[in-house]
Amino acid sequence: MDDLETLRGMRAEAPRAEADRLRPARDRLLTEAAAVSAGRGRARRAWRRSGGRGAVMRRRSIGRAGVVLAGALALVTAVALVVAQAGGRSGGEGGTAHGGPPQAVRYADKAVVLEQAALVAGSRSTASEPRPDQWLYRKYVVRQPGQDSEPRVFEEWTRYDGRQRAGYDPMGRFEVTDVPPDPGDDDLSPEAYAGKLRKLPRDPDKLLAHVRGDRHWIDLPAEEAHLTEDPDVRAFRVLSLYLEQAAYLGQAAAMPPKLEAAIYRAMARIPGVGVALDVRDAVGRPGIGVFHTPAGQPLMREYLVLQPETFRCLGSSRVWLRDERIGSELVFPSGSVYSSAETASAIVDRPGERS
Amino acid sequence: MIAHADRPGAAHGADDAEVIRRSLDEPDAFALLFDRHAPELHRYVTRRLGDSLADDIVSDTFLAAFRRRDRYDTTRPDARPWLYGIAANLIGKHRRTEVRSYRALARTGADEVAESYADRVEAEVTASAAQRELAGALASLSVGDRDVLLLVAWADLSYEEVADALDIPVGTVRSRLHRARKRTRAALGGVDPTAVEEGTRHG
Numbered sequence A: 001m002d003d004l005e006t007l008r009g010m011r012a013e014a015p016r017a018e019a020d021r022l023r024p025a026r027d028r029l030l031t032e033a034a035a036v037s038a039g040r041g042r043a044r045r046a047w048r049r050s051g052g053r054g055a056v057m058r059r060r061s062i063g064r065a066g067v068v069l070a071g072a073l074a075l076v077t078a079v080a081l082v083v084a085q086a087g088g089r090s091g092g093e094g095g096t097a098h099g100g101p102p103q104a105v106r107y108a109d110k111a112v113v114l115e116q117a118a119l120v121a122g123s124r125s126t127a128s129e130p131r132p133d134q135w136l137y138r139k140y141v142v143r144q145p146g147q148d149s150e151p152r153v154f155e156e157w158t159r160y161d162g163r164q165r166a167g168y169d170p171m172g173r174f175e176v177t178d179v180p181p182d183p184g185d186d187d188l189s190p191e192a193y194a195g196k197l198r199k200l201p202r203d204p205d206k207l208l209a210h211v212r213g214d215r216h217w218i219d220l221p222a223e224e225a226h227l228t229e230d231p232d233v234r235a236f237r238v239l240s241l242y243l244e245q246a247a248y249l250g251q252a253a254a255m256p257p258k259l260e261a262a263i264y265r266a267m268a269r270i271p272g273v274g275v276a277l278d279v280r281d282a283v284g285r286p287g288i289g290v291f292h293t294p295a296g297q298p299l300m301r302e303y304l305v306l307q308p309e310t311f312r313c314l315g316s317s318r319v320w321l322r323d324e325r326i327g328s329e330l331v332f333p334s335g336s337v338y339s340s341a342e343t344a345s346a347i348v349d350r351p352g353e354r355s
Numbered sequence B: 001m002i003a004h005a006d007r008p009g010a011a012h013g014a015d016d017a018e019v020i021r022r023s024l025d026e027p028d029a030f031a032l033l034f035d036r037h038a039p040e041l042h043r044y045v046t047r048r049l050g051d052s053l054a055d056d057i058v059s060d061t062f063l064a065a066f067r068r069r070d071r072y073d074t075t076r077p078d079a080r081p082w083l084y085g086i087a088a089n090l091i092g093k094h095r096r097t098e099v100r101s102y103r104a105l106a107r108t109g110a111d112e113v114a115e116s117y118a119d120r121v122e123a124e125v126t127a128s129a130a131q132r133e134l135a136g137a138l139a140s141l142s143v144g145d146r147d148v149l150l151l152v153a154w155a156d157l158s159y160e161e162v163a164d165a166l167d168i169p170v171g172t173v174r175s176r177l178h179r180a181r182k183r184t185r186a187a188l189g190g191v192d193p194t195a196v197e198e199g200t201r202h203g
Helices: A003-009 A019-040 A044-048 A066-086 A110-122 A190-199 A204-213 A231-254 A257-268 B016-025 B027-049 B051-067 B080-092 B095-108 B112-116 B129-140 B143-153 B159-166 B170-189 B194-201
Strands: A135-143 A152-159 A164-168 A174-178 A273-280 A286-292 A300-306 A313-320 A324-326 A329-332 A337-348
Touching (some): A003 B129, A110 A286, A204 A231, A204 A257, A231 A257, A231 A300, A231 A337, A273 A300, A329 B027, B027 B051, B027 B112, B051 B080, B080 B143, B095 B112, B095 B129, B129 B143, B129 B170, B143 B159, B143 B170, B159 B170
Antiparallel strands (some): A135 A337, A152 A164, A164 A174, A273 A286, A313 A337, A324 A329
């Protein structure tokens, strides 16, 4: 017997770990994965984000102007009418052409709803920008696909200038971490993101043209250069991302009302965009779901869930339209739902503070 | 790609690289990689450090791997070298613990690492004379040489895979393995009595 064989026999009875034994490690991994999913929103590019957490968050909503309330009442009427009309059509726009989602979905007229959203958004009040050394607090909930998955709650703090991040690690310890500059990271600090939003065109057509041609979203890093994206898909994704990011960023400070109005009007002009009713976020709040149906056989439908009166971003919901397999393994069966919900946010002076 | 039938990472239609690529869009998919490799990785770490440290190291390995999954070289279908390389760094932080257990085993014949899993399987907690000699040799190796030797002997990695895992040239794998096996052969042959004493340098 040579030395290697003797060595191979040493501690050879050591067992492979059983699933039970590995459960805590697996849960810890899935917790991290859930945080990335939620922090990412629709931004597939945000995987590059160091630390894997969402970088930005939302300020508590500001009181609405009287005109918004009036607008909300008008919308309720408009939606009721649209639904009544949609009854005679085959599921409404963008719904059933490619098989459609598994459960019955009711749709509204996207032109009516998104114009209403634009009117409401255009009349929001604004607030002054946070200081670079202030922190954005964000609390959100994620519900993973699968019947037995409990919603998970996450809290995170991001310094407005993006230099530090804070939160609880999977073992429950609070930690503040530096975010070193990363030239390979195309993600922006909250401050830089707010600056980017302020520079965007406020005219819907110009905004749409800008988003379609924005190299920030087109020039992929070398390792993703083989990926291509349909311009309509990208336009919808980027506009959704602006709405989500603004929601985390301190809406009133970061999102110019006229820009938000232009985003809804631009969305209404993208072929394949639709509006679904009764879409719920991860904590069960009902909203309207704005979505885009690309050509072909999409794997899933992703909804941006908006509060139906204020049109604030509540969260997101993804519904698998068909089975997703990796090789022979069924990972997500058709009908699986992943959802998130933004449940609290604030601008605070120190990490760990919540108001 | 070369499919090793006994290796879950390469046996199915979707190799590890595909799973990692998928996990960029669907982070949950990374759990598949965990299910494929965690049981065997846990066994490997258990053999080196005992099973309580193995829980933490396996957990930290997959979390670290997940966080840097966008940098995975997707031309490599089998993720084992990548995962074992990450684990090697984490194991390295416990080298005092590891070396202490080899020394104790060499001195007393009692194996505290085997005792750590003896409640789960029938394990030989008292080592043979040959294994005591071997433990003495393991204690005397540098961290780099020991990593190479044990990745070959206990993790069944090929030279190329060890080179990938430790990010060293294959030639360095060969020379480290040669050096390490000179010690283990000498220990078993009883030729090199300095092997155990030299271990104190690395404790």
